[in-house]
Structures are given as structure tokens and as C-alpha cells.
Amino acid sequence: MPQSDEFVIQTHNLSKSFGAVKALQSVDLAVPKNSIFGFLGPNGAGKTTLMKILLGLSKPTTGTGTIFGYNISSDSVSIHERIGYLPQQPRFIDYMTARENLYFAAKFFFSGPHSRIVERCDEMLELVGLTDKANRAIRGFSGGEKQRLGIALAQVNYPDLLILDEPASSLDPLGRRKVLDVMDRLRKHTTIFYSTHILDDVQRVSDVVAILNHGRLEACGSIEQILNGKGGVVYTISTKGSPENLEARLSTFHWITHSSVTQHNGSSIWQVSVIDEKIAERQLLRIFLEEELLVVTEFSRKKFDLEEAFIDIVKGDGNGK
Amino acid sequence: MANNMDFILVQEQPGLRGLTNLIYKEKSAWLKTRRWWINALIWPLILGGLVANMLLVSSAFNLDLTEEVIAAGGRTAYVISLGLSVFFEFGIQAIAIGVIILVNDLLVSERQSGVAEWILTKPVTRWAYILAKLLINAVFILLFLVIIPAIVTYSMLSFKLGALFPILPFTYGVSIMILHSLFYLTFVLMLGTIFNARSAILGIAIGFLLGSSLVTGLIKPLLYVLPTSLPKIAASVANNQSVPANLLWPPIVATMLWCLIFLFVARNQFDRTEF
Numbered sequence: 001m002p003q004s005d006e007f008v009i010q011t012h013n014l015s016k017s018f019g020a021v022k023a024l025q026s027v028d029l030a031v032p033k034n035s036i037f038g039f040l041g042p043n044g045a046g047k048t049t050l051m052k053i054l055l056g057l058s059k060p061t062t063g064t065g066t067i068f069g070y071n072i073s074s075d076s077v078s079i080h081e082r083i084g085y086l087p088q089q090p091r092f093i094d095y096m097t098a099r100e101n102l103y104f105a106a107k108f109f110f111s112g113p114h115s116r117i118v119e120r121c122d123e124m125l126e127l128v129g130l131t132d133k134a135n136r137a138i139r140g141f142s143g144g145e146k147q148r149l150g151i152a153l154a155q156v157n158y159p160d161l162l163i164l165d166e167p168a169s170s171l172d173p174l175g176r177r178k179v180l181d182v183m184d185r186l187r188k189h190t191t192i193f194y195s196t197h198i199l200d201d202v203q204r205v206s207d208v209v210a211i212l213n214h215g216r217l218e219a220c221g222s223i224e225q226i227l228n229g230k231g232g233v234v235y236t237i238s239t240k241g242s243p244e245n246l247e248a249r250l251s252t253f254h255w256i257t258h259s260s261v262t263q264h265n266g267s268s269i270w271q272v273s274v275i276d277e278k279i280a281e282r283q284l285l286r287i288f289l290e291e292e293l294l295v296v297t298e299f300s301r302k303k304f305d306l307e308e309a310f311i312d313i314v315k316g317d318g319n320g321k
Numbered sequence: 322m323a324n325n326m327d328f329i330l331v332q333e334q335p336g337l338r339g340l341t342n343l344i345y346k347e348k349s350a351w352l353k354t355r356r357w358w359i360n361a362l363i364w365p366l367i368l369g370g371l372v373a374n375m376l377l378v379s380s381a382f383n384l385d386l387t388e389e390v391i392a393a394g395g396r397t398a399y400v401i402s403l404g405l406s407v408f409f410e411f412g413i414q415a416i417a418i419g420v421i422i423l424v425n426d427l428l429v430s431e432r433q434s435g436v437a438e439w440i441l442t443k444p445v446t447r448w449a450y451i452l453a454k455l456l457i458n459a460v461f462i463l464l465f466l467v468i469i470p471a472i473v474t475y476s477m478l479s480f481k482l483g484a485l486f487p488i489l490p491f492t493y494g495v496s497i498m499i500l501h502s503l504f505y506l507t508f509v510l511m512l513g514t515i516f517n518a519r520s521a522i523l524g525i526a527i528g529f530l531l532g533s534s535l536v537t538g539l540i541k542p543l544l545y546v547l548p549t550s551l552p553k554i555a556a557s558v559a560n561n562q563s564v565p566a567n568l569l570w571p572p573i574v575a576t577m578l579w580c581l582i583f584l585f586v587a588r589n590q591f592d593r594t595e596f
């Protein structure tokens with residue numbers, strides 16, 4: 001059996017075109033084992049297309065990919081043995097109850113014993129907080145309940161990989177929180193690959209993030225790497241007074257790539273971008289303190305949030321790759 | 322969480338992975354909904370009612386001993402031949418329409434709702450998905466649309482005759498009816514893999530059912546390769562009338578081949594379908 005130890009999902013040069021529309025363009029992806037991999041992108045970026053190709057529901061125009069070392073185009077059944085999938089809008093067999101749907105999903109993997117399958121279904125219902133609605137018809141479920149039941153269905157075989165397409169996008173804040181809690185609980189058992197356009201969710205639960213835009217993979221790495229990739233490390237220094245020659249002096253240091261100053265409520269706010277964090281930590285504050293006409297009131301490393309990085313990348317001026 | 326060690330894992334032929342569970346689902350789609358009893362009631366009532374009308378009501382009128390009646394072997398034999406004609410010639414067409422209506426939605430609804438997509442992310446082959454639909458729907462459709470009405474009709478024929486109606490010719494006639502129904506079942510299933518709109522599937526299938534009689538009337542050789550003549554053949558065979566072998570076997574063999582061709586196309590088309 002082919003195995004890939006370090007990465008669960010790997011794609012190489014994966015592309016998909018619908019006529020003249022390029023939905024995916026040369027996507028090279030590597031999803032580490034036991035990670036929660038957040039797959040970010042604006043609507044229409046190609047997230048669902050990529051997931052469908054990974055699941056064997058759609059064929060790539062060019063390129064290849066593997067899941068657990070199996071070819072995504074030719075070994076779908078072997079891959080499906082070990083994964084769980086939650087579509088963007090989970091669908092169920094509407095003439096079955098929640099428990100019957102779970103039992104039906106479980107029977108794709110297990111032929112018995114019946115009592116253990118029933119136990120597993122009950123366990124899944126408990127995991128997603130739907131025990132009290134187990135015997136209710138699906139059509140009476142709210143959006144959040146359907147989403148959670150969808151996760152239970154995806155998880156019923158204890159998959160090694162969960163693929164979730166926008167698991168929380170259509171939910172209210174409470175529903176979203178519950179879904180993220182479930183994902184958090186599952187993280188120690190499985191690799192989770194999920195798409196979203198909700199940045200807060202990514203920042204809350206993801207270990208690794210990829211950003212897809214117009215079918216291209218623009219950035220991929222840990223959240224820290226994505227944020228750092230935005231333009232190096234930036235320090236913010238607030239001062240009283242602003243010597244004329246300081247900006248010119250800063251530009252003489254090779255480890256400072258850019259500096260700027262703005263005035264705010266009588267203070268000067270300096271933004272200094274550096275390429276070498278260690279030198280900056282030792283020397284940058286000292287440079288400012290050496291200025292006699294200057295009083296430093298605040299010195300800090302600027303914290304970017306994912307939203308800034310995402311918007312920069314999606315707008316096309318990011319350098320995250 | 323525990324692991325999967327204490328479970329018995331599904332063991333199936335690789336090419337038919339998921340078939341057992343999909344058969345359970347298709348069976349549930351009949352038995353856990355109103356579909357089974359509606360069809361179990363409607364078809365015996367429609368077909369049985371029409372045959373009863375011919376056998377019981379028309380015989381209430383004192384039929385003249387016309388040449389036709391005499392040629393048939395008397396009043397009872399004539400009325401029975403009318404009953405057989407209604408059941409096999411009209412019934413076979415009505416059942417074909419029933420099959421088209423029941424089957425046209427099988428694939429399209431699940432594709433449009435996303436259920437097919439979800440199922441195909443489980444360890445199932447696409448062929449198992451199609452085959453489960455074919456097998457279970459064939460069983461229930463043939464049971465409710467053909468076999469139960471045939472039993473009702475056979476009982477009425479025997480009642481009218483005052484003795485058991487000859488079972489063998491009647492069974493041959495019903496077998497031809499089954500073949501005709503399977504033709505439309507596989508045809509519509511195949512259309513469901515090609516088209517994503519119910520209107521297209523219904524239009525083509527019903528258009529073929531109604532139009533093929535006209536076309537074979539204009540182009541006679543088509544009678545040998547299309548199932549158009551099967552209703553008449555079924556009625557004649559059931560009435561123990563001899564049908565020349567050159568008229569009997571070519572459409573039967575051709576219809577069987579068409580069923581296999583439709584399945585082959587359905588399988589290939591569904592394998593290529595993107596979700």
C-alpha cells in the first residue's frame with residue numbers, strides 16, 4: 001500500500017479549466033499529517049474545485065495529486081476508505097432520521113457488529129450535540145444542526161483525513177462556534193483540511209494556512225509564516241520630537257529596508273521594516289535612544305492580523321509565496 | 322475515541338464496492354416512503370380494472386356472433402382475447418410510461434441535491450451506484466407494475482374461463498412485458514446519466530415511446546430492431562397464437578441487446594460525470 005508519511009495530501013501542478021475559465025492554475029500543495037489546514041480564498045477562488053478534484057468527483061485538466069500516497073484520479077475508493085467529507089451544504093437521505101443517516105454512512109465502512117455500529121452512531125451524535133434529535137426527521141433540522149450532523153457523518157468512520165468545505169460559513173456565531181469546537185476536539189485524531197473565507201476561524205483553529213486566489217496558490221505556511229511573509233518584521237516606535245536627519249540615518253543600515261514617520265496627537269509614529277529581526281532587537285531602539293532631541297515613548301513589534309495579510313495577497317501585492 | 326479495531330470491515334469485490342449498502346438505500350427509498358403502496362395499488366387497479374371491464378362488463382352485453390367472434394372460438398374466447406389484448410397491448414405501453422415517470426428522477430434528483438456527490442465520496446464505485454438503482458428499481462417496478470397486475474389479470478382470465486388459464490403462454494407474454502419494461506428502465510437510466518434536466522429525459526423517453534410506432538410504420542425494417550412490436554407479440558403469445566419465428570425473435574433479441582448497450586453507455590457516461 002503506498003504511504004506518504006509526512007504529508008497526507010500532495011498535489012503537483014494541478015490545474016483545472018472549464019472552457020476558457022482557469023479554475024485552478026498549477027497548484028502545488030502539501031498538507032502535513034495531523035494538521036488543521038485552513039484553505040482560504042475569496043468566493044470563486046477555486047477552493048471547492050480543488051476539493052472536488054481531491055475527492056475524485058472531478059478530474060484535473062493537468063497535474064497529479066495523491067492522498068495517503070494514492071492517486072486522486074485512479075484510486076478514489078482506497079482514498080475514500082480513509083477520509084470523511086462535509087460538503088458546503090450537507091445533504092442527507094431525507095426519508096431517514098439523523099441516526100439512520102449515520103447508520104447508513106457507517107455501513108459503507110463496517111458490516112458489523114450491529115451493536116458496535118449503533119454505538120458509534122450514538123457516539124457521533126453525542127460528539128456534535130445532537131443526541132436528543134437522533135430520531136427526528138432531517139427536514140426539521142436548523143442550518144447549524146445540519147452542519148453538525150454533516151460533521152458527524154463525515155467522522156463516523158474515524159477518518160485519517162477530514163475534508164470540510166466551508167464548514168461554518170452559513171452559520172450564526174453560536175453555530176460557528178460549535179462547529180469550530182467540534183473541529184478542535186477532532187484535531188488530535190485526524191488531519192483536517194477545510195476551506196473557508198472566514199479569517200477569524202482560520203486564526204482560531206488552523207495550524208497551517210494556504211491562500212488561493214483566482215485559482216492560484218498565493219501563499220502557504222503557518223499563520224506566522226504568512227504574516228511574516230507580508231513584508232518582513234515591522235517595528236513601531238512612538239517618539240516625542242522628530243530629528244530631521246533620523247530618517248536618512250536609518251536608511252544607512254543594511255538591515256533596515258524601509259522607514260516612514262507620521263504625526264499623531266503631537267507624537268511621531270515611526271514604522272521601520274527590517275530584514276534581520278535579531279539585529280533589530282539589539283540595535284534599533286539604541287539608534288533612537290542615541291538621538292538627543294528625541295524621547296521614545298513606545299517601542300513594539302507591529303502585529304499584523306491575518307485579514308491584512310489576506311487582503312494584501314488577494315489584492316495582488318502580497319509576497320507570501 | 323476508540324478505534325475501528327472491533328468492527329468487521331466491509332468486504333466486497335473491488336468493482337462493486339458499496340453495492341450492498343446502496344441496495345439497502347434504494348430499497349429504503351421504496352419501502353420507507355409512500356412509493357411502494359401507491360404503486361402497489363395504482364397499477365393493479367388501472368390494469369386490472371381495464372381487463373375486468375373487457376372480461377366482465379363487455380360480456381354482460383350479449384355479443385353478436387360475428388365472424389370475428391366465431392373465428393376467436395366463441396363469445397368467451399373472444400372476450401378473453403380482448404382482455405389479453407388490453408392487458409398486453411395497452412398495458413405494456415402504460416407500464417412503459419410508468420417506468421419512465423418513476424425512473425427519470427432517480428439520478429437527476431440526487432445529482433441536483435448533492436446526495437450523489439456525498440455518496441460518491443464514500444468507498445463506493447460509480448458502477449455500484451448505478452447498479453444498485455437498476456437492480457432495486459427493476460425488482461420493485463416489475464413487481465408492482467408488471468407481476469402483481471399480471472397475477473390479478475391471470476386470476477380474472479381464469480375466473481372468466483371457468484378453469485385455469487394456460488399458464489405457459491401467459492408467462493411468455495408476461496416475460497415479453499418484463500423485457501419491454503426493462504428496455505425503458507435502462508433507456509431512462511442511461512438518459513439520466515447524460516442529461517441533468519428531467520424535462521429532457523421525459524421528453525426523449527416519451528417521445529420515443531410514442532414516436533417509434535410511427536417511425537416503424539414508415540420504415541418497416543426497424544420493427545426487427547426496436548421493441549415497438551413487442552406489445553402485439555406479447556398478446557399473441559399469451560393467447561397461444563403462433564408467431565412466425567422471424568417476427569418473434571429479432572425484436573426480442575434486439576431489445577435485450579439494447580438493454581445491454583444502454584447499461585454500457587450509462588456506466589461509461591456516469592464514470593465521466595463531474596460533480
